[in-house]
Amino acid sequence: MNPTNLFPKGPLVWVLAAGVLIGAGTASTVIGQRNQSSTYKSPYVTVDQPKLVRNTTSENRDMVRELDESFANLADAVKPAVVHIRVKGKQTTNMFGQSQEVGGEGSGFVFRPDGYIITNDHVVGGFEDVNVILYDGREFPGKVIRAEDSDIAVVKIDAKDLPTLRMANSNMVRTGEFAMAIGAPFGLDNTVTVGHISATQRTNQIPDPSSGVRRMYWDLIQTDAPINMGNSGGPLVNIDGEVVGINTAIFSPTGTSGGIGFAISSNQAKLLAETLIEKGKVTRGYLGVAPENLKIYQQKELGVEKGALVEEAPNDGPAAMAGIKKGDVIVRINSVPVESQVDLRNAMIKYGPGSKVEVEVVRDKEHKTFNVTAKEPPAPVVQVPRTNKSNPFGDLDIPKEFQLPEDVPGFKDLPRVNTPDGTPRNSEGGVKLGVSVEDVSTTARSQYNIPSDKSGAVVTMVAPKSPAAEAGIKQGDVIVGLGATKIESARDLANAMKSMKAGDSASIHFYRYSENSSMEQKIDVRF
Known part of the structure; x- marks a missing residue:
């Protein structure tokens, strides 16, 4: 667009x-031709005759x-x-x-x-x-x-x-x-x-x-x-x-x-x-699995050439409740063959919430079938700032010289707009923490070294000069509490933010993980 x-x-x-x-x-610039006087004479320039490329033939041309x-x-x-x-x-x-x-x-x-x-x-x-x-x-x-x-x-x-x-x-x-x-x-x-x-x-x-x-x-x-x-x-x-x-x-x-x-x-x-x-x-039906494409070595190890590998199957999801486990390879949904994770996702457009589907998987090189009732998909990730224009790609580093200034005239939505009394607010009047978050997925655990038994809202982006930035929150941190509210998902954080008003203070509880250690922080912020 x-x-x-x-x-x-x-x-x-x-x-x-x-x-x-x-x-x-x-932003268009029309490059036109200025009017020239009829008496204007172009400078005399000699140009050598172009030479044909060697070994060209009429057939090549x-x-x-x-x-x-x-x-x-x-x-x-x-x-x-x-x-x-x-x-x-x-x-x-x-x-x-x-x-x-x-x-x-x-x-x-x-x-x-x-x-x-x-x-x-x-x-x-x-x-x-x-x-x-x-x-x-x-x-x-x-x-x-x-x-x-x-x-x-x-x-x-x-x-x-x-x-x-x-x-x-x-x-x-x-x-x-x-x-x-x-x-x-x-x-x-x-x-x-x-x-x-x-x-x-x-x-x-x-x-x-x-x-x-x-x-x-x-x-x-x-x-x-x-x-x-x-x-x-x-x-x-x-x-x-x-x-x-x-x-x-x-x-x-x-x-x-x-x-x-x-x-x-x-x-x-x-x-x-x-x-x-x-x-x-x-409308998509929700199976409750995180599918991935099979890598070449996995095809050999698991004894299956095509399918969607189950990287994650939450215990409370429809698939896990029916018996499907992490490490299974889904190869069929009812009559629809599954050769990749995209095939699996597309199949659930055909079978919406409430549909009963037969799911065929390969486990330990043997084929098994499970009857799963698809549910409504969870709410989409929210609490995304429309403000961080400097690095919208999230997980890729953009060279500093290519980043936009933090305050650009004309933007409707800025990270924070300070009112005369100094209260930080967004341009629509509500308060924002200034982070983009998502649920803790298998990919996030691998990327940010998050332990398998930890949940919360993992930070994928922090807006400059926002309350989150001032609290020292960084990409990869896992927010587990806001005030007295326990945070176990991105939705939890979004709901907790709805009760916050300009001028309120609250304690943000978050963890930061590395390969060999973890850090726990509780920091008070003012909105």
């Missing part, structure tokens, strides 16, 4: 100039011409189905009392000829006005159907007989294949860039700075085809013109393409889009 500052006289807004970009401000023409034909075939999306939201007032309208731009493509368009949720989610501009120049208002946690949305417009793009089987995508990205970076619609598939099955947690939501992406395709702000939602296609991914994010210290872009896989996007169109929402 490519958010824009629509307030014409306000201060320049800097948005996410470092880290993973799911959207950023647009013909091959390059054919490749060149193939890319041009591919672009011509794909562009008519790609759309430019502009959005506007409610008028807001920034910290300086200046009125401004929230808006942005992004991309998408036609999924069905009767007016269904696929894009990213972060492009269109939460905006009042969504306008879709077709390749032929027609514009239509759109109705948005969202799968917020998966960052996919469908936009319905009142149009028929539209050109569409086919969806490829992203399981067949191979590293090294050509890839073409089409979209509207910086609002420049119908922009085409070419590169390769750099990797598949990438997994990462990426925060959306415009909403404060920290989404988990389970099946990303990495590409070096240049992707920039505004490409979000547009297609990444193969040489056959089939969509292999939905361009979603980049990792860059500068805010522009650095050759590391990510797209949500086409299989994931297609499943979600079809579910949204059919049901109007996406």
Whole structure:
């Protein structure tokens, strides 16, 4: 997405100039040609005749011409189905009392000829006005159907007989294949860039700075085809013109393409889009397992080539209560084969809460089946600050010279806004601890050396100058108490914060672990 500052006289807004970009401000500079006098004479310059590269043949050149023409034909075939999306939201007032309208731009493509368009949720989610501009120049208002946690949305417009793009089987995508990205970076619609598939099955947690939501992406395709702000939602296609991914994010210290872009896989996007169109929402059943893909050595040790390895199965979860254990490899959910952790997650879109499913696992090289009743998924992780613009990628170190200043004029949400009496508050009036937290998972235990018998809310990000930062809390710390409230999960901390008011003081109880030691701290903070 490519958010824009629509307030014409306000201060320049800097948005996410470092880290993973799911959207950023647009700042265009038109480089034009100045009028020149007819009497102006260009300096005389001698240029040597270019020399042909040795050993080139007409056959070599013909091959390059054919490749060149193939890319041009591919672009011509794909562009008519790609759309430019502009959005506007409610008028807001920034910290300086200046009125401004929230808006942005992004991309998408036609999924069905009767007016269904696929894009990213972060492009269109939460905006009042969504306008879709077709390749032929027609514009239509759109109705948005969202799968917020998966960052996919469908936009319905009142149009028929539209050109569409086919969806490829992203399981067949191979590293090294050509890839073409089409979209509207910086609002420049119908922009085409070419590169390769750099990797598949990438997994990462990426925060959306415009909403404060920290989404988990389970099946990303990495590409070096240049992707920039505004490409979000547009297609990444193969040489056959089939969509292999939905361009979603980049990792860059500068805010522009650095050759590391990510797209949500086409299989994931297609499943979600079809579910949204059919049901109007996406509801997943909860098994209560943390699945991982099998590594090569695990395939040999466990005697199974494909499946989803159970890394964690909480005792109170549906799977554990049915008999499934850590170390089992799930290979089937009812009639749906499971070859990876993504297959398992996608299967639970088909089987919602309350569904009774037969789960086949491999344990000690033997096949076993268990009957599991899926439950409602737990509440999503909350208490995410929409404030730390300097390192939104969380677990990656961004060089200091690429980090944004802590106080940037024009931001609606800052880590803290001090009122005249000095009370720290966020821009919406409530108090914030200033941390991003999540439940203690197997990954977190490994990353931060958290013992297996410890629970709480593990800190993944700390906003500068926040109460948490002043208390000395760091990434990887595990918060286990706030005041008299015991904290056993991210939800517990969010609920505890609801009772806090500006001017309140409370004791934060947290642990910090290393390989050979642990440190316990209780520090009083004032909100």
